[in-house]
Amino acid sequence: MIEKIKSMILELCKDKDWDWKSHIESVVKYSKLLAKKLDADEEVCEISAWLHDINKLEEGLNSKEHHIKGAKRSVEILKGFSNDQELIKKVEHCILTHSNSKDNMPKSKEAKIVASADGLSHYENFFSLAYLVYNIEKKDYSDGKNWLIQKYQKTWGKLIPEAKEIAKSRYEAIKLILGEQN
Ligand SMILES: [Fe+2]
Numbered sequence: 730m731i732e733k734i735k736s737m738i739l740e741l742c743k744d745k746d747w748d749w750k751s752h753i754e755s756v757v758k759y760s761k762l763l764a765k766k767l768d769a770d771e772e773v774c775e776i777s778a779w780l781h782d783i784n785k786l787e788e789g790l791n792s793k794e795h796h797i798k799g800a801k802r803s804v805e806i807l808k809g810f811s812n813d814q815e816l817i818k819k820v821e822h823c824i825l826t827h828s829n830s831k832d833n834m835p836k837s838k839e840a841k842i843v844a845s846a847d848g849l850s851h852y853e854n855f856f857s858l859a860y861l862v863y864n865i866e867k868k869d870y871s872d873g874k875n876w877l878i879q880k881y882q883k884t885w886g887k888l889i890p891e892a893k894e895i896a897k898s899r900y901e902a903i904k905l906i907l908g909e910q911n
């Protein structure tokens with residue numbers, strides 16, 4: 730099932746305006762790594778990581794409430810592959826909560842892992858986020874820089890301790906490069 734989901738997502742990543750492949754592969758990598766470290770359900774984490782931004786892949790980068798629409802869509806997709814209701818429910822929760830939004834906070838260990846893995850991908854792919862800000866959202870120099878500073882600060886606050894450990898040196902380097910907000 731994972732292979733089928735993976736190829737479906739990689740197909741959707743093609744010809745997009747942003748480097749989705751790097752983002753999603755990074756979220757998958759960190760989800761699996763953290764699942765091993767924290768003795769969580771690796772299958773749930775990996776499937777959720779592949780599917781977590783499916784709504785943005787299908788409807789575009791600016792799609793609103795992509796966590797809610799993506800969770801629904803993922804349930805539809807998974808029902809085509811599996812009868813395991815428990816697994817489908819667990820994945821649904823991970824996708825619904827991956828943005829750490831007030832109304833949908835991650836509760837399960839697996840959901841906390843996927844939400845943190847999503848954050849970790851931004852520390853790994855600094856230039857993807859910078860590209861998004863300047864090239865896609867067309868922010869000016871200082872708005873873009875302030876946006877990045879805030880984004881990295883906010884994301885840091887939401888990472889689980891094990892994820893902070895992984896991102897620590899990159900965050901220090903990014904802070905050094907971005908400097909203070911102005
Ligand atoms: Fe997302």
Ligand SMILES: [Fe+2]
Binds near residue numbers: 752756781782847
């Ligand atoms: Fe994401």
